[in-house]
Amino acid sequence: MTLASAPGKVILFGEHAVVSGIPALGCSVDLRARVIVEDLPGRTEVETNLPLAGFTLDLLAGQIRSHEALHAARYVSAVLEELGANDLRIKVDSDIPPGAGLGSSAAIVVATLAALSEHLGLGLPRAEIGEMAHRIEKSVQKGLGSPMDTALATFGGYLQVSSRVQELNLSPLALVIGHTGISHDTRAEVEKVQSLRARHPDLVDPIFEAIGLIAESAAYLIKELRLAELGELMNINHGLLEALGVSSRELSELIYAARGAGGALGAKLTGAGGGGCIIALPGPAGATALEIALRQAGGRVFHARTGGEGVRLGA
Numbered sequence: 001m002t003l004a005s006a007p008g009k010v011i012l013f014g015e016h017a018v019v020s021g022i023p024a025l026g027c028s029v030d031l032r033a034r035v036i037v038e039d040l041p042g043r044t045e046v047e048t049n050l051p052l053a054g055f056t057l058d059l060l061a062g063q064i065r066s067h068e069a070l071h072a073a074r075y076v077s078a079v080l081e082e083l084g085a086n087d088l089r090i091k092v093d094s095d096i097p098p099g100a101g102l103g104s105s106a107a108i109v110v111a112t113l114a115a116l117s118e119h120l121g122l123g124l125p126r127a128e129i130g131e132m133a134h135r136i137e138k139s140v141q142k143g144l145g146s147p148m149d150t151a152l153a154t155f156g157g158y159l160q161v162s163s164r165v166q167e168l169n170l171s172p173l174a175l176v177i178g179h180t181g182i183s184h185d186t187r188a189e190v191e192k193v194q195s196l197r198a199r200h201p202d203l204v205d206p207i208f209e210a211i212g213l214i215a216e217s218a219a220y221l222i223k224e225l226r227l228a229e230l231g232e233l234m235n236i237n238h239g240l241l242e243a244l245g246v247s248s249r250e251l252s253e254l255i256y257a258a259r260g261a262g263g264a265l266g267a268k269l270t271g272a273g274g275g276g277c278i279i280a281l282p283g284p285a286g287a288t289a290l291e292i293a294l295r296q297a298g299g300r301v302f303h304a305r306t307g308g309e310g311v312r313l314g315a
């Protein structure tokens, strides 16, 4: 039996502008996907322990199919196919909600690759796991996907991503994540922003440039733990994403709850927008005040420490 785990991620600054080559800043979070591989002569099975948050009742087969489980199984099958592996039982369990922009599929793919590499004695180096994971995620998602998610699941820490990926050595942060419970559609949101840019290049390009400046300054503020200023940059970045049309009523409600009753130093949406999550930086009132405010506004709450370890053998 072999166990491997890999972390989820958040984009701190730079989503959407990164699609046009502006550097974005992302980091791993300490929500992890865990994958166990066992020998199972004669068959191959994928078993998931994920919550039945969304499910379908299959009356013909007499089975309940969880959307989360199907999501995980699709990615695990793609990895098994890539490695030509069979006669195995793969068990997946994860703290990372799928479809929320927190890198769930990348973490599952990376942890599966690492567990299989160890179990089958393939000795895949970390960099190769990262590259294979990006290729597999892209093929399952039909061409979509920057290397941010798979690189963070593999290496952890903080990464600046543009056409290339650069590791940054920054301090850990305690963030509170608020999930709207609404799945986001990255492709639709990216197309919406790119179409806005095609219609208003003179307006959208300066917004992208401002987002790029924020991502650059933020790295220094995180290193120095200048949290009040960092919170301010989160608020400005959110305003610019709002101008690009990717916020929503549900995201805004969580943002204002975080900044109001939650006492956050700053809050912004993270990822593609349209649904998914916000991130908030706790203020003097602390993470519990933020959690209560976000729950009262209808959000699911996750506490996350940023910049932790990437893929590893063990939980």
Ligand code: MEV
Residues within 6 Å of the ligand: 011, 014, 015, 016, 017, 018, 019, 101, 145, 146, 186, 190, 271, 272
């Ligand atoms: C989605 O998580 C982030 C976007 O910038 C798209 C991408 O970078 O692939 C919106």
